[in-house]
Amino acid sequence: MWVGGCLSISKKIFVEPLFLEWIRSNSRRTAVGLDLDLEALNWCLEKNISRVGADGYSRISLFHGNVLQPLEAKLVNFEPQELISNITLQEGKDGSETCALESTVQVGSTADDKCMKSLPLPPRDIVCAFNYSCCCLHKRAELVLYFKHVLDALSKKGGIFVMDLYGGTSSEHKLRLQRRFANFTYVWEQAEFDVVERKTRISLHFLLQKQQKKLRHAFSYSWRLWSLPEIKDCLEEAGFRSVHFWLREMPDTEEIRTTEGFGEGRDVKYEEVKSFQQQDAWNAYIVGVV
Numbered sequence: 001m002w003v004g005g006c007l008s009i010s011k012k013i014f015v016e017p018l019f020l021e022w023i024r025s026n027s028r029r030t031a032v033g034l035d036l037d038l039e040a041l042n043w044c045l046e047k048n049i050s051r052v053g054a055d056g057y058s059r060i061s062l063f064h065g066n067v068l069q070p071l072e073a074k075l076v077n078f079e080p081q082e083l084i085s086n087i088t089l090q091e092g093k094d095g096s097e098t099c100a101l102e103s104t105v106q107v108g109s110t111a112d113d114k115c116m117k118s119l120p121l122p123p124r125d126i127v128c129a130f131n132y133s134c135c136c137l138h139k140r141a142e143l144v145l146y147f148k149h150v151l152d153a154l155s156k157k158g159g160i161f162v163m164d165l166y167g168g169t170s171s172e173h174k175l176r177l178q179r180r181f182a183n184f185t186y187v188w189e190q191a192e193f194d195v196v197e198r199k200t201r202i203s204l205h206f207l208l209q210k211q212q213k214k215l216r217h218a219f220s221y222s223w224r225l226w227s228l229p230e231i232k233d234c235l236e237e238a239g240f241r242s243v244h245f246w247l248r249e250m251p252d253t254e255e256i257r258t259t260e261g262f263g264e265g266r267d268v269k270y271e272e273v274k275s276f277q278q279q280d281a282w283n284a285y286i287v288g289v290v
């Protein structure tokens with residue numbers, strides 16, 4: 001029996017733990033990913049085969065396409081045998097063996113004959129779009145259309161859509177935040193904020209300590225920073241029965257310009273709220289129920 005999957009605007013590092021956990025924690029689960037960026041999808045295929053094994057891998061389908069026309073998205077093809085033969089056992093620091101893919105060749109290509117509309121995908125239980133992906137859509141009509149496609153993909157028996165959003169006074173001006181981890185530093189850079197269009201450019205840079213390498217603009221996005229009521233209105237207009245907000249205050253950006261790791265406040269819990277007073281920074285999960 002299909003248990004369903006998750007359709008997301010998926011990308012590299014961010015979505016990976018969620019995807020893996022979903023697949024690993026139940027052998028009947030399937031996952032579906034959709035992204036405009038073929039390179040990101042290839043990376044996901046290469047990276048995860050060694051972590052979920054052949055069985056888990058067979059339950060993941062990645063599509064290259066636009067969330068505004070999901071049915072036209074093309075299945076990313078790969079040769080599992082070829083991938084599996086590329087897995088090598090590597091010795092971890094603690095002496096344990098971990099699987100790793102040696103090859104970094106492009107493994108995925110898209111097939112014109114296999115698009116989402118021609119494949120029998122089961123209704124999805126959870127659709128998620130994290131790391132503020134919805135801000136990549138700039139027009140209200142696009143957001144509503146995207147939410148309608150999400151609703152179409154969801155199971156009518158309790159399916160949910162989960163997305164995230166950030167905000168606060170610090171999100172509406174130029175800002176540079178740095179986080180230091182053991183072997184790399186990560187920089188979130190926010191360009192000037194245009195209040196007429198509510199647009200900014202977000203760039204993520206990485207500094208790899210060991211390799212003394214800088215990856216400037218590793219990711220760069222032109223974003224429209226939506227407000228919570230705009231998202232709620234669009235979800236309702238698309239047909240979601242109810243919309244729920246889970247929020248938490250984030251550490252003050254003036255105090256944490258340079259933070260070690262996740263910094264203090266990592267354990268602050270999200271709470272479901274009906275109202276929330278403006279803060280320097282907040283983060284929200286928005287849940288749309290079918």
Ligand SMILES: C[S@@+](CC[C@H](N)C(=O)[O-])C[C@H]1O[C@@H](n2cnc3c(N)ncnc32)[C@H](O)[C@@H]1O
Pocket residue numbers: 008009010011012013014015016034035036037040065066067068129130131132133136137221
């Ligand atoms: C900020 S990233 C977040 C990725 C992902 N949700 C995660 O948690 O890792 C936004 C992603 O949305 C993809 N994207 C933007 N517009 C899209 C569209 N119209 N259709 C499909 N993917 C899109 C980009 O290629 C990028 O991978």
